[in-house]
Amino acid sequence: MITVLVSFNLAPGTTRVRALDMxxxxxxxxxxxxxxxxxxxxxxxxxxxxxxxxxWKSFEAAHRWHGPDYVAMVESVYGNPPLIQIFDTLIHIEPDTKRIVDF
Structure with a gap:
């Protein structure tokens, strides 16, 4: 399992309502x-x-879906290029069931 964190700066004045709409x-x-x-x-x-x-299910999927087309889309929609960080997910914790899963 792969975790991708994407962040980007939004335009001045962007509200929660506007972000939710986007x-x-x-x-x-x-x-x-x-x-x-x-x-x-x-x-x-x-x-x-x-x-x-x-x-994501795999590194390949994460890289495929966060490539140049994705970067261009984020920049056109949100006004700034994204910072993309891709991580190997090692452990998942499910507090309700108290289940801990290693990957």
Whole structure:
């Protein structure tokens, strides 16, 4: 399992409502992606930082979906290029079931 953290600066004055609207526009595309396990969008109004946390099935998928086309899309939609960090996920914890899974 692979975790990708993507962050980008948002335009001055971007509100939570505006960020949510922009995020919803891409949500259906990601919901149909068979390589993606989960995705979370995040937003901080004070620092105007936005981004996403992606959980992928493989390094290959993570690199494929976060390549030059993705970078160009983020820059065109949000106004700034993203910072993309790709990590090998080592452990997953499920507090409800108290399950700990090593990868």
């Amino acid at each position: 995020y919803r526009r891409s949500a259906n595309k990601w919901a149909k992606n068979v390589d993606l396990i989960e995705k979370y969008y995040y937003f901080d109004e004070e620092s105007l930082l936005g981004g996403g946390v992606y959980i």
